[in-house]
Amino acid sequence: MLEFLSQFTDIIFPAVYILFFIGTLGVLALAHWGVARQVWLAGFFATLIAVTLVGMPLLPVVEMHKFAQPSDEEETYYEIRVVDAAGNEIELDDRATPPMTGTRTSTVAGEMANDYTDEERLELGGFYLEAIQEYRGMIEAGGPPAYERLQPPRYVDDHQWTADELEDYEEFEAIHIYERTVIYTDDNTAVASNEERHRVTIDVANETVTEPEQT
Known part of the structure; x- marks a missing residue:
């Protein structure tokens, strides 16, 4: 999976970073709508679980994954x-x-x-x-x-x-x-x-x- 995803890191990394802040601003704008907060938290924890499973550090959850990166030879x-x-x-x-x-x-x-x-x-x-x-x-x-x-x-x-x-x-x-x-x-x-x-x-x-x- 990592080999496959590594082909798209130039897109994935900035996309996750930008979407995090867009989502946060959206939640602030819709703070009165309780579902917005739930969606934001669900997306955050889904991202956290994803980086834990694949071991790929993604902004802004860098270093929040549980496993170390594989070392070079x-x-x-x-x-x-x-x-x-x-x-x-x-x-x-x-x-x-x-x-x-x-x-x-x-x-x-x-x-x-x-x-x-x-x-x-x-x-x-x-x-x-x-x-x-x-x-x-x-x-x-x-x-x-x-x-x-x-x-x-x-x-x-x-x-x-x-x-x-x-x-x-x-x-x-x-x-x-x-x-x-x-x-x-x-x-x-x-x-x-x-x-x-x-x-x-x-x-x-x-x-x-x-x-x-x-x-």
Whole structure:
């Protein structure tokens, strides 16, 4: 079904998006007519059930379907790791750099690895380290304010720093960018291989950028 529908996504996506708002305006105009509200709700839930069944995100109910999208056979991600004065690495807790979280972090890291000049890398690396040091201080002082702890769950698979964990690290001075290539099995149910490659070291303390030789 998905293969068949994919031929018409250029029509389906904008049509659903436009019809949603036209229907909403129609319901507002006919608010006195109870059937209008029932029709609108029926259409909304029918759309929600449809995207759940086919796994296709449609505006404006993007991410409301219950199942993840099938992955491509091969996907590439970029990771940022923070490095202390002794050379120890720790995976970035991107709570330190909102709103660059999850896939945004991967996108920015990829641009730093592939597109940015060394000057741009140092500038953005400085931004990261400044934000990271401030966030680290907050964690070591007891954690985020109480109101931040009431935020809804994050829908990303990430690593949150703790004060005990940070005790093992000296002052952060650099960041490493890694390129990770994940290959899935043909039926998309398991990871066939997961390889990483160190792409860039941005040493903000020494104002140097190096790209390790690839073997």
